[in-house]
Amino acid sequence: MSTAAAPPSAFTRPAAEERAAGNYYPMPFSTQSARTSIRSSPRFGTMSHHSFFSRHNPHPHRVRHIQEAWREELKEMAARVSLTSKAKNTPEKPPEDEAGRRKTQYSAQTGRIIPSSTKVYQRRTSTQRHAHHPQPLHDQELLVLEVLCQILQTDSLSEVQTWLLFAGQREKDLVMRMVQQAMEDLKALGHHGDIDHFHPRHPCPTTLSTQGPLSGQTHRKPQGSSRSRMQRSSTQDKPDMLPALVKLCCGISYPHLRTVAGLQRTAVTVIGQEIGVMQRLGQIQLPEWMSYKGRCLTEAKLENPRQILLREDELLFMHQGQEATRQALGILTDKEGWTTEIAEENGDVISSKVLLSESGKVFRLEAVLEASAEELYDILFVRVEEMHRWNPSIQHIKVLKRIGPETMVTHEVSAETAGNLIGQRDFLSVRYSCKHQSRIYVGGAPAHLEAVPPQKGFVRAEDGPSCFILEPLPDKSSSRLTWLLNMDVKGWLPKSIVNQALPRAQLEFIRQLRRRLTPGPT
Numbered sequence: 001m002s003t004a005a006a007p008p009s010a011f012t013r014p015a016a017e018e019r020a021a022g023n024y025y026p027m028p029f030s031t032q033s034a035r036t037s038i039r040s041s042p043r044f045g046t047m048s049h050h051s052f053f054s055r056h057n058p059h060p061h062r063v064r065h066i067q068e069a070w071r072e073e074l075k076e077m078a079a080r081v082s083l084t085s086k087a088k089n090t091p092e093k094p095p096e097d098e099a100g101r102r103k104t105q106y107s108a109q110t111g112r113i114i115p116s117s118t119k120v121y122q123r124r125t126s127t128q129r130h131a132h133h134p135q136p137l138h139d140q141e142l143l144v145l146e147v148l149c150q151i152l153q154t155d156s157l158s159e160v161q162t163w164l165l166f167a168g169q170r171e172k173d174l175v176m177r178m179v180q181q182a183m184e185d186l187k188a189l190g191h192h193g194d195i196d197h198f199h200p201r202h203p204c205p206t207t208l209s210t211q212g213p214l215s216g217q218t219h220r221k222p223q224g225s226s227r228s229r230m231q232r233s234s235t236q237d238k239p240d241m242l243p244a245l246v247k248l249c250c251g252i253s254y255p256h257l258r259t260v261a262g263l264q265r266t267a268v269t270v271i272g273q274e275i276g277v278m279q280r281l282g283q284i285q286l287p288e289w290m291s292y293k294g295r296c297l298t299e300a301k302l303e304n305p306r307q308i309l310l311r312e313d314e315l316l317f318m319h320q321g322q323e324a325t326r327q328a329l330g331i332l333t334d335k336e337g338w339t340t341e342i343a344e345e346n347g348d349v350i351s352s353k354v355l356l357s358e359s360g361k362v363f364r365l366e367a368v369l370e371a372s373a374e375e376l377y378d379i380l381f382v383r384v385e386e387m388h389r390w391n392p393s394i395q396h397i398k399v400l401k402r403i404g405p406e407t408m409v410t411h412e413v414s415a416e417t418a419g420n421l422i423g424q425r426d427f428l429s430v431r432y433s434c435k436h437q438s439r440i441y442v443g444g445a446p447a448h449l450e451a452v453p454p455q456k457g458f459v460r461a462e463d464g465p466s467c468f469i470l471e472p473l474p475d476k477s478s479s480r481l482t483w484l485l486n487m488d489v490k491g492w493l494p495k496s497i498v499n500q501a502l503p504r505a506q507l508e509f510i511r512q513l514r515r516r517l518t519p520g521p522t
């Protein structure tokens with residue numbers, strides 16, 4: 001029986017492999033010598049033996065770790081391939097060096113550096129200031145990230161996010177090698193790493209100022225100009241969004257910057273504005289699946305750029321949702337240690353596995369449903385509040401917060417069902433969804449909101465990290481659903497009862513979902 005949970009490679013854009021296999025990425029600094037140097041580099045023949053890449057030994061239970069390790073590699077590499085003298089001077093600056101830190105703070109309106117006395121900066125809490133010892137991103141790191149964006153061949157905000165979210169260790173290693181090579185090529189070409197559009201005296205060229213790229217100048221500079229080097233888009237005829245994307249990448253990639261909301265807000269705002277304007281000018285077309293997101297992101301902002309600014313807590317929920325989805329996928333991706341619990345005649349299979357990191361068992365349900373992935377997504381995510389209407393095991397679901405189109409905080413109450421040995425539970429969850437290639441992912445994790453303390457008469461249980469993978473099957477009219485249920489029902493219940501109830505609840509859930517999909521009287 002095949003499973004829907006794919007190995008990490010399934011998350012890669014196939015092109016990345018191809019490019020690594022010798023079809024070099026479209027060079028942002030296209031020169032023949034650089035091209036050949038990569039092809040002929042002995043390193044690229046036996047890359048897995050290169051000490052730089054064989055250091056990691058991915059362990060299924062350490063998805064987080066690997067992520068951290070990869071980030072470390074990025075930084076390490078940035079430090080090693082030393083292209084600027086500036087970079088050498090900055091690393092050891094103490095956190096008190098306010099001027100240094102502010103290097104990465106930009107105004108959402110102008111894209112310019114925010115002066116020291118502004119509120120955004122002051123709003124940072126003291127915890128953030130002391131706990132993370134934020135350091136400015138060095139030119140090196142920015143450069144690495146710029147190259148990364150080029151390699152991923154994307155000028156789509158979602159794609160970069162998705163890549164960062166889903167890339168497996170293998171993909172990251174591959175891309176890493178390409179980044180490293182590109183950096184060495186740059187060095188060989190005498191590049192000086194002057195990403196001067198990150199400097200206050202040269203405001204970010206992608207902002208919506210009248211002289212911005214959208215007026216059509218910045219992205220059409222002659223080749224060979226050092227300032228346009230990185231600004232040339234991988235897709236020649238598209239205006240360039242790289243600097244903004246890089247800022248966004250920085251916000252996502254560097255843990256200590258995640259909380260530096262200003263950076264991320266700015267990046268999101270700038271990118272959103274650009275997408276909106278470019279769309280209006282017909283310069284870009286968003287992929288079809290993004291269109292509804294695109295609308296939310298862009299139209300809202302065109303009227304009021306501040307509208308999309310996410311508050312710090314909202315960003316946190318978003319990251320929690322992403323992180324949960326990633327963790328859940330990590331569990332599903334690891335093919336080892338699964339035991340079949342129930343195999344139904346209709347093909348539904350439930351397997352279980354004991355996680356070292358988690359206290360109880362997790363359950364994986366695999367089923368084929370007569371519905372498209374979008375339809376299922378609509379039922380399971382978009383119309384989650386209607387779930388109790390077709391599913392008797394749910395009494396009530398309320399969306400407490402919507403954060404953009406893909407994140408929400410929900411309160412869920414399970415029903416008291418006959419024969420269920422487990423009493424009613426309530427859950428507070430952050431739910432996140434995204435689409436990658438043709439698959440849709442719906443992940444979730446327990447959330448904490450002071451406004452909704454555990455309800456009287458209910459045991460507050462926890463669901464997650466869990467997720468649904470909705471994968472269209474070749475016939476298009478049906479999909480494979482893979483559901484990782486990772487629930488801590490809390491309370492004092494014998495494990496044996498919980499471990500029977502959970503897979504049954506899953507089967508029942510799917511039975512009801514099938515009923516919901518079947519037209520006709522209920």
Ligand SMILES: CC(C)CCC[C@@H](C)[C@H]1CC[C@H]2[C@@H]3CC=C4C[C@@H](O)CC[C@]4(C)[C@H]3CC[C@]12C
Pocket residue numbers: 380381384393394397412413414415422423425427431442444463468489501502505506509
């Ligand atoms: C055995 C007892 C304790 C619980 C039985 C009810 C279980 C199966 C119910 C209770 C709450 C339910 C969840 C409530 C909300 C969502 C979000 C949605 O996007 C996908 C389904 C999902 C994840 C439900 C899955 C089924 C669920 C976990």
